[in-house]
Amino acid sequence: xxxxxxxxxxxxxxxxxxxxxxxxxxxxxxxxxxxxxxxxxxxxxxxxxxxxxxxxxxxxxxxxxxxxxxxxxxxxxxxxxxxxxxxxxxxxxxxxxxxxxxxxxxxxxxxxxxxxxxxxxxxxxxxxxxxxxxxxxxxxxxxxxxxxxxxxxxxxxxxxxxxxxxxxxxxxxxxxxxxxxxxxxxxxxxxxxxxxxxxxxxxxxxxxxxxxxxxxxxxxxxxxxxxxxxxxxxxxxxxxxxxxxxxxxxxxxxxxxxxxxxxxxxxxxxxxxxxxxxxxxxxxxxxxxxxxxxxxxxxxxxxxxxxxxxxxxxxxxxxxxxxxxxxxxxxxxxxxxxxxxxxxxxxxxxxxxxxxxxxxxxxxxxxxxxxxxxxxxxxxxxxxxxxxxxxxxxxxxxxxxxxxxxxxxxxxxxxxxxxxxxxxxxxxxxxxxxxxxxxxxxxxxxxxxxxxxxxxxxxxxxxxxxxxxxxxxxxxxxxxxxxxxxxxxxxxxxxxxxxxxxxxxxxxxxxxxxxxxxxxxxxxxxxxxxxxxxxxxxxxxxxxxxxxxxxxxxxxxxxxxxxxxxxxxxxxxxxxxxxxxxxxxxxxxxxxxxxxxxxxxxxxxxxxxxxxxxx
Ligand code: ADP
Ligand code: MG
Numbered sequence: 001x002x003x004x005x006x007x008x009x010x011x012x013x014x015x016x017x018x019x020x021x022x023x024x025x026x027x028x029x030x031x032x033x034x035x036x037x038x039x040x041x042x043x044x045x046x047x048x049x050x051x052x053x054x055x056x057x058x059x060x061x062x063x064x065x066x067x068x069x070x071x072x073x074x075x076x077x078x079x080x081x082x083x084x085x086x087x088x089x090x091x092x093x094x095x096x097x098x099x100x101x102x103x104x105x106x107x108x109x110x111x112x113x114x115x116x117x118x119x120x121x122x123x124x125x126x127x128x129x130x131x132x133x134x135x136x137x138x139x140x141x142x143x144x145x146x147x148x149x150x151x152x153x154x155x156x157x158x159x160x161x162x163x164x165x166x167x168x169x170x171x172x173x174x175x176x177x178x179x180x181x182x183x184x185x186x187x188x189x190x191x192x193x194x195x196x197x198x199x200x201x202x203x204x205x206x207x208x209x210x211x212x213x214x215x216x217x218x219x220x221x222x223x224x225x226x227x228x229x230x231x232x233x234x235x236x237x238x239x240x241x242x243x244x245x246x247x248x249x250x251x252x253x254x255x256x257x258x259x260x261x262x263x264x265x266x267x268x269x270x271x272x273x274x275x276x277x278x279x280x281x282x283x284x285x286x287x288x289x290x291x292x293x294x295x296x297x298x299x300x301x302x303x304x305x306x307x308x309x310x311x312x313x314x315x316x317x318x319x320x321x322x323x324x325x326x327x328x329x330x331x332x333x334x335x336x337x338x339x340x341x342x343x344x345x346x347x348x349x350x351x352x353x354x355x356x357x358x359x360x361x362x363x364x365x366x367x368x369x370x371x372x373x374x375x376x377x378x379x380x381x382x383x384x385x386x387x388x389x390x391x392x393x394x395x396x397x398x399x400x401x402x403x404x405x406x407x408x409x410x411x412x413x414x415x416x417x418x419x420x421x422x423x424x425x426x427x428x429x430x431x432x433x434x435x436x437x438x439x440x441x442x443x444x445x446x447x448x449x450x451x452x453x454x455x456x457x458x459x460x461x462x463x464x465x466x467x468x469x470x471x472x473x474x475x476x477x478x479x480x481x482x483x484x485x486x487x488x489x490x491x492x493x494x495x496x497x498x499x500x501x502x503x504x505x506x507x508x509x510x511x512x513x514x515x516x517x518x519x520x521x522x523x524x525x526x527x528x529x530x531x532x533x534x535x536x537x538x539x540x541x542x543x544x545x546x547x548x549x550x551x552x553x554x555x556x557x558x559x560x561x562x563x564x565x566x567x568x569x570x571x572x573x574x575x576x577x578x579x580x581x582x583x584x585x586x587x588x589x590x591x592x593x594x595x596x597x598x599x600x601x602x603x604x605x606x607x608x609x610x611x612x613x614x615x
Pocket of ligand 2: 315316317318508510511512
């Protein structure tokens with residue numbers, strides 16, 4: 001409990017004691033004094049807030065409703081009523097703030113990835129410093145069992161790291177000198193000396209925390225609806241209450257003494273607290289629950305949209321396939337195979353493309369960067385670079401066509417990487433990628449969830465693209481696409497879908513940022529390490545598993561279901577109570593009690609959204 005909550009609790013107890021004393025004491029004056037002090041102890045701040053808001057021109061809020069209703073009761077001489085109403089209202093408020101605090105805490109516990117310190121070696125001693133004070137290039141020491149505080153590259157040491165805090169999956173990964181490590185992961189056994197590559201503010205952990213903390217500022221339609229609703233609703237009920245107090249007596253249907261208390265009760269019940277609090281809380285819970293599964297959703301609006309997914313468009317390389325290509329053949333009439341691979345690896349040495357990474361890996365030796373200069377990447381085509389002073393071009397047939405090199409066809413299936421030196425064709429390397437073991441399950445689960453259209457887009461050649469699509473059971477495939485063609489294709493698909501249905505694009509974040517932002521919802525894979533992906537996407541999957549798309553959709557459906565349930569419960573109970581009061585069938589205490597009850601139910605229901613285990 002926070003200090004503020006404790007204070008309210010103490011006030012509740014004092015107020016209750018005074019109230020009970022009032023019930024047992026004799027004498028009208030003494031009773032009034034006790035009930036009124038009980039009322040003031042528990043209600044003074046509400047009345048004060050209501051007056052302050054009126055001074056600021058914001059009249060119609062819940063404080064106003066409570067103040068008017070209870071002061072009205074006091075004027076009518078119903079002192080115990082006034083005290084009781086305030087008492088239960090504050091019980092509700094206390095419960096609500098406790099529940100909100102608790103769910104926020106459990107989310108931050110789930111997201112307990114913020115590192116408290118980094119170890120730095122100074123005069124042969126380890127000192128703990130604030131991760132924010134560590135500069136790029138510094139060496140930090142991560143002992144076994146500690147959380148890695150900053151992104152970096154291992155200089156010395158070997159260990160296994162656990163990525164579960166980021167991905168929700170406990171997948172141990174071995175790292176050694178030269179390997180990169182990401183903040184937020186836990187070092188399991190050895191000591192690691194890590195050269196920091198990013199400041200704390202730019203680190204993976206900071207990015208993720210920012211993202212989750214800001215997620216609730218992007219409001220879902222359901223939340224905006226509530227805000228708008230409250231704008232008309234509150235003045236509406238105030239007017240209704242006034243009419244209720246004045247008209248029936250004027251027309252001779254009962255006295256003022258009957259209708260004025262009814263109107264006041266009407267005002268008290270009309271406060272839509274449960275609705276106001278439980279809907280953002282449900283979204284917040286859903287976002288927190290998703291992040292515990294390694295799914296980062298950047299806003300309630302995306303959560304809401306995801307539940308209406310109709311079309312899922314996949315990028316191939318790195319999304320459905322591993323993006324780690326194996327070299328299956330090297331063909332050259334001009335030079336040795338080793339020489340061709342060396343030129344290729346050198347020319348690609350500045351690129352982040354999965355193909356480049358795989359070629360460097362196949363080459364296996366350390367790259368001497370001084371041999372390479374003037375590297376330019378042509379997205380969707382390949383790379384030009386100077387290697388040992390000679391102009392090397394490496395990429396697909398489109399690139400060869402551009403520079404006028406005559407490329408040879410290859411009988412092997414796979415992605416063909418052609419190489420030209422000084423504009424002259426020298427040979428090609430055949431590489432092939434593997435489908436991720438999880439991709440097939442992903443497609444099947446999406447089909448089971450009733451996603452009607454699944455489409456694969458790729459810059460790769462038709463034989464490769466078709467083979468992958470067929471293996472996975474995807475009907476629609478478009479191949480040989482440049483990044484801009486992918487955007488056009490997605491725009492076409494956006495026109496074809498229904499109005500309510502949403503189009504999701506899933507990519508690996510490498511050269512597909514424009515498509516990610518063009519789609520209704522952009523999902524990037526492998527948030528671990530790729531900044532571009534984290535920034536361009538609306539949803540980031542921390543691990544590389546496409547099946548998490550289906551998980552995200554079911555989490556969003558569950559969250560939306562909870563939101564709808566809460567709206568229905570809150571409005572339903574509210575409407576029936578208002579009716580009961582109008583016909584004099586419910587008392588003010590009953591009204592308040594039902595309000596607190598609805599709030600408790602709605603908040604507990606909202607917290608169910610947090611539970612995403614086994615989804
Ligand atoms: P995908 O749509 O499968 O992700 P890309 O748009 O990244 O593919 O690339 C399309 C094609 O362009 C690749 O299949 C490859 O032939 C060629 N290409 C792109 N970048 C490179 C590179 N760095 N090196 C060699 N070839 C490349
Ligand atoms: Mg790609």
